[in-house]
Amino acid sequence: MVWVSDKDDSDNDNFSWDTDEDDKDRFPGPSAGIPGFACEAGSSQSSFFCNFIAMGFSKDMVEKAIKQNGEGNQEAVLETLLTYSAIGSSTPEHEDVPNDFSAASDEDSVDDDLWSSDYSSDECNLSILVTVSDPVLEGLDFTEFATEKDKKLSTLVDMGFSPEEAAAAIDRCGLDASVLELADSIQAAQMAEEADGTGWSYPKVQYEAVGGSCNSFTRKKRRLLEEKRKLKRRKEYVKKPALGMDDAPMPISKPMIGFGLPYQKCITSRSLPEAAIGPPYFYYENVALAPKGVWDTISRFLYDIEPEFVDSKYFCAAARKRAYIHNLPIENRFPLLPIPPKMIHDVFPMTKDWWPKWDHRTQLNCLQTCIASAKLTERIRMALKSCGDPPPERVQQYVLGECRKWNLVWVGHHKVAPLEPDEIEMLLGFPKNHTRGGGISRTERYRSLGNSFQVNTVAYHFSVLKKVFPNGINLLSLFSGIGGAEVALHNLGIRLRTVVSVEKSEINRNILRSWWEQTNQSGNLIELDDVQKLNGDKLEQLIQRFGGFDLVVGGSPCNNLTGSNRHTRDGLEGEHSSLFYDYFRILDLVKCIMAKNL
DNA sequence: AATAAGATGAAGGAGGGG
DNA sequence: CCCCTCCTTCATCTTATT
Structure with missing residues (x-):
């Protein structure tokens, strides 16, 4: 099970990956076994009940779901709970699941392994923290949410859209959006998919069925059709061998959901170029919004695989627009559990008390490497103090602009603050205090x-490996950083037999080493410091020793690609970002050596 | 010397209007 | 098609402080 620690209960006293007491109203972090844990003091709930509580669902929700499905049907209860969660936190810019969950259920999105013996046979491995239910979700009347949403859903379904598309559109545009706006949004999404060459298989919408709607829709339709033609032209343009055409645009999927999100209708197959097929599997990551032409170049080097553009705002409460090029299978992906909340107020309930009505943010922007200064937050406080409530438009704009730019949250009256490191750890899916000490x-x-x-985003992509490598994997991790790939695989329950990690920063190597020891890994961890020193001889030696690598992961430096860089945004040839070519070099070497040996 | 704080835009997408 | 506005972005460099 994903959050179950490998540690024995006995040596769990002086170190715990658990969250602190004051963290109880957040989603549960990975938890070590707690002996003698009872579901709730004085209650006589069944272990069946406890299992769901331990997943992070609130007491009320679990009761409601069990009442609805009966105690025997674990799968049905889970689905109901997931539906509750999704609907309960349903607001604009946020992924969701359709009300008609049966449509997605036959996809078998939840891997059986998640329900395997770990949880059912070892109930001691429950976190005591999750017994406290989510105060945000608790107060909500889900049925009210459902009916409000149902109306628009059924209208859209009547118009010929699938329930999944309709639900996704409501997430994108918000519950307040008109049906026409929603239809518009779905159509745009369909076109983006088509432009991707990976079109969804839903039937085309019958626009006439809208019947009596307004001109704006037909106008929009015309505009959309024009864009469609444009996208087609662009696609053809991209397909041509781009010799020296570094400005050839790489189309980014809209919405940025890659091949699809958990519990939604996904693209389940794709054809990879011959040269792209493993072994080994590989996974490359970098910022999605790189300068023009960068992803075309990267794609050309990585065997012409099209990048998968994914915004992690669909996996956690903060945006993170990234592109991933990999040769992993994409069918039967499943998400890491528990699924983190995606709304700021659910992740940081304390901020809700201080959040002004006029700050409409529900999710955070990308978590970056620097935070706002104390001086700025003080300026904001003074600005708000010196005017009435609500503050005039001009002040609102100033404050909101800074809040967006620096990812500030409300921590008191007129008080904003940057996120603490442990809060960022949680948002990114790491154990609390992963980088501390x-x-x-x-x-x-x-x-x-x-x-x-x-971590959740990457784990979703890695999840398919669980069945491929039931006995664990040999991982070559380049540019490991603080070990996001390792944590993702471990949390998925994929055993790390061998990890060869290459990371320049000693601090980061120490963090990974520390995590490795704290989680009692049974495999081997080999830490190297420089990708440029990893030559063919060394690789051959490693491959001989461990019998080859199953997966080669790497996110090379983005310094010269990201928009945040004011000084040296030099593209793929920049001082740091050019290390991408070492990723390719090493991957290609591994490929050759393994082909030779096997 | 190490750490923290403060100052420093532009690229490029999205979307609207004409 | 252009033009405009709005928004977001795995950061770097210099100076101040400990």
């Missing part, structure tokens, strides 16, 4: 975290 400074923590993977 070992002589690392606060600034360095922010830097390391800002450069890291979002």
Whole structure:
């Protein structure tokens, strides 16, 4: 099970990956076994009940779901709970599941392994913290949400859209959006999919069925059709061998959901170029919004695989627009459990009390490597103090602009603050205090975290490997950082037989080493410091020793690609980002050596 | 010397209007 | 098609402080 620690209960006293007491109203972090844990003091609930509580669902929700499905049907209860969660936190810009959950259920999205013996046979491995239900979800009347949403859903379904598309559109546009706006949004999404060459298989919408709707829709339709033609032209353009055409645009999927999200209708197959097929499997990551032409170049090097563009705002409460090029299978992906909340107020309930009505943010922007200064937050406080409530438009704009730019949250009356390192760890899916201690400074923590993977996102992509490698994997991890890939695989329950990790920063190597020891890994961890020193001889030696690598992961430096860089945004040829070519070099070497040996 | 704080835009997408 | 506005972005460099 994903959050179950490998540690024995006995040596769990002086170190715990658990969250602190004051963390009880957040989603549960990975928890070590707690002996004698009871579901709730004085209650006589069944272990069946406890299992769901331990997943992070609130007491009320579990009761309601069990009442609805009966105690025998674990799967049905889970689905109902997931539906509750999704609907309960349903607001704009946030992923969701359709009300008609039966449509997605036959996809078998939840892997059986998640319900395997770990949880059912070892109930001691429950976190005591999750017994406290989510105060945000508790107060909600889900039926009210459902009916309000149902109306628009059924209208859209009547118009010919699938329930999944309709639900996704409501998430994108918000519950307040008109049906026409929603239809518009779905159509745009369909076109983006088509432009991707990976079109969804839903039937085309009968626009006439809208019947009596307004001109704006037909106008929009015309505009959309024009864009469609444009996208087609662009696609054809991209397909041509781009010799020296570094400005050839790489189309980014809209919405940025890659091949699909958990519990939604997904694209389940794709054709990979011959040269792209493993072994080994590989996974490359970098910022999605790189300068023009960068992803075309990267794609050309990585065997012409199209990048998968994914925004992690669909996996956690913060945006993180990234592209991933990999040759992993994409059918039967499943998410890491528990599924983190995606709304700020659910992740940080304390901020809800201080959140002004006029700050409409529901999710955070990308977590970066630097935070706002104390002086700025003080300026904001003074600005708000010196005017009435609500503040005039001009002040609102100023404050909101700074809040968005620096990812500030409300921590008091007129008081905003940047996120704490442990809060960022949680958002990114790491155990709390993952980067703490070992002589690392606060600034360095922010830097390391800002450069890291979002674990849930990556784990969703890695999940398919669980069945492929039931006995564990040999991992070559380049640019490991604080070990996002390792944590993702471990949390998925994929055994790490061998990890060869290459990371330049000693601080980060120490963090990974520390995590490795704290989680009692049974495999081997080999830490190297420089990808450029990893030559063919060394690789051959490693491959001989461990029998080859199953997976080669790497997110090379983005310094010269990201928009945040004011000084040296030099593209793929920049001082740091050019290390991408070492990723390719090493991957290709591994490929050749393994082909030769096997 | 190490750490923290403060100052420093532009690229490029999305979307609307004409 | 252009033009405009709005928004977001795995950061770097210099100076101040400990």
